[in-house]
Amino acid sequence: MIEEDKQKEVHKELRNYLQMQGLKATPERFAVLDEVYSTNFHFEADDILVRMRKKKMHVSRATIYRTLELLENSGLIRKAKLGETKAYYEHTYGRHHHEHMKCTQCGRVIEFESEEIEKLQDVICRQYNFQMTNHILHLFGVCEDCQKTTDGKAKNNYTTELTVK
Amino acid sequence: MIEEDKQKEVHKELRNYLQMQGLKATPERFAVLDEVYSTNFHFEADDILVRMRKKKMHVSRATIYRTLELLENSGLIRKAKLGETKAYYEHTYGRHHHEHMKCTQCGRVIEFESEEIEKLQDVICRQYNFQMTNHILHLFGVCEDCQKTTDGKAKNNYTTELTVK
DNA sequence: TTCGGTGCAAACTCTTTGCACGACG
DNA sequence: CGTCGTGCAAAGAGTTTGCACCGAA
Numbered sequence: 001m002i003e004e005d006k007q008k009e010v011h012k013e014l015r016n017y018l019q020m021q022g023l024k025a026t027p028e029r030f031a032v033l034d035e036v037y038s039t040n041f042h043f044e045a046d047d048i049l050v051r052m053r054k055k056k057m058h059v060s061r062a063t064i065y066r067t068l069e070l071l072e073n074s075g076l077i078r079k080a081k082l083g084e085t086k087a088y089y090e091h092t093y094g095r096h097h098h099e100h101m102k103c104t105q106c107g108r109v110i111e112f113e114s115e116e117i118e119k120l121q122d123v124i125c126r127q128y129n130f131q132m133t134n135h136i137l138h139l140f141g142v143c144e145d146c147q148k149t150t151d152g153k154a155k156n157n158y159t160t161e162l163t164v165k
Numbered sequence: 166m167i168e169e170d171k172q173k174e175v176h177k178e179l180r181n182y183l184q185m186q187g188l189k190a191t192p193e194r195f196a197v198l199d200e201v202y203s204t205n206f207h208f209e210a211d212d213i214l215v216r217m218r219k220k221k222m223h224v225s226r227a228t229i230y231r232t233l234e235l236l237e238n239s240g241l242i243r244k245a246k247l248g249e250t251k252a253y254y255e256h257t258y259g260r261h262h263h264e265h266m267k268c269t270q271c272g273r274v275i276e277f278e279s280e281e282i283e284k285l286q287d288v289i290c291r292q293y294n295f296q297m298t299n300h301i302l303h304l305f306g307v308c309e310d311c312q313k314t315t316d317g318k319a320k321n322n323y324t325t326e327l328t329v330k
Numbered sequence: 331t332t333c334g335g336t337g338c339a340a341a342c343t344c345t346t347t348g349c350a351c352g353a354c355g
Numbered sequence: 356c357g358t359c360g361t362g363c364a365a366a367g368a369g370t371t372t373g374c375a376c377c378g379a380a
Contacts, residue, residue, distance in 0.1 A: 022359095023359080086343085120279060121282070124266075124279060130268075135304045189334060189378085193336070227372080252370085
């Protein structure tokens with residue numbers, strides 16, 4: 001469950017953004033926002049739908065897609081494709097930018113940060129006079145656990161959601 | 166047009182791979198390979214289809230998708246999504262690994278290399294005992310040209326194919 | 331001769347859109 | 356009350372798949 005003060009902060013940010021853009025503050029938008037911020041995991045559009053359905057909250061799939069786009073524009077979430085067709089998201093409030101390491105065997109996603117890499121990116125952008133707004137770094141390979149097993153596949157199949165800090 | 170000696174080399178690589186895997190060497194597979202290696206640009210599955218149709222070569226869309234997957238497994242091409250839904254590919258033979266900088270205004274893609282970043286990635290992988298097989302680094306932002314124009318959009322609309330070294 | 335490969339069309343998955351109705355400002 | 360947002364269902368885009376036929380080994 002999302003902590004109350006964080007929820008308030010995030011609501012305020014969205015409210016400001018909507019006002020600034022002349023958009024309406026609808027219950028659906030805040031409901032999606034709350035759901036997005038209820039975990040620290042990566043999620044996809046459909047996860048939000050499923051989680052909301054479980055709580056008997058009715059927001060259509062279309063609205064979820066539209067709201068996720070809005071939240072991305074507002075900077076409250078970030079899109080991060082992990083090589084698949086689907087889009088993955090993660091929220092940004094109170095989190096550093098981080099990179100992803102994905103195990104191609106078990107699907108596990110490990111997050112890591114690297115100031116040094118970020119600095120080097122800035123240097124490169126200056127060289128090309130490129131105004132960077134976002135970046136994605138994904139490393140693909142085989143995780144520690146999967147290397148240990150005989151068939152090269154860890155027992156725990158993480159699919160997509162586990163995030164290790 | 167693809168240089169003859171390079172073409173021979175690449176054919177040999179594919180032939181070896183097919184033999185090793187017990188797969189068949191079909192004309193379709195080599196035709197797709199040649200098309201893939203006929204430019205140094207990023208391309209998507211449909212580009213290959215269109216280019217082959219222009220040359221009156223008949224390979225079905227299904228076979229192109231299946232062959233691209235095969236070529237990826239063989240290591241002759243690399244998949245590199247640039248934030249969109251579609252998959253982009255680029256061939257690898259005789260090219261260093263490089264990263265991408267994508268302009269969100271005009272779609273231009275700039276390639277760059279950074280040994281320092283690659284070294285840092287290796288360090289991180291060692292820390293996590295992660296066996297990296299591939300990586301993708303994409304920087305998103307506004308390119309030099311687009312920053313100059315009043316509407317923030319360069320005249321030349323590159324869509325997806327131009328690659329600058 | 332025998333599987334694996336191909337072409338075709340249909341199916342699938344994820345995402346976007348048109349339209350009529352509803353509700354925020 | 357006007358307009359923007361929503362829900363629904365249908366359309367789109369990209370990719371995958373089932374099946375019958377074909378051809379490399």
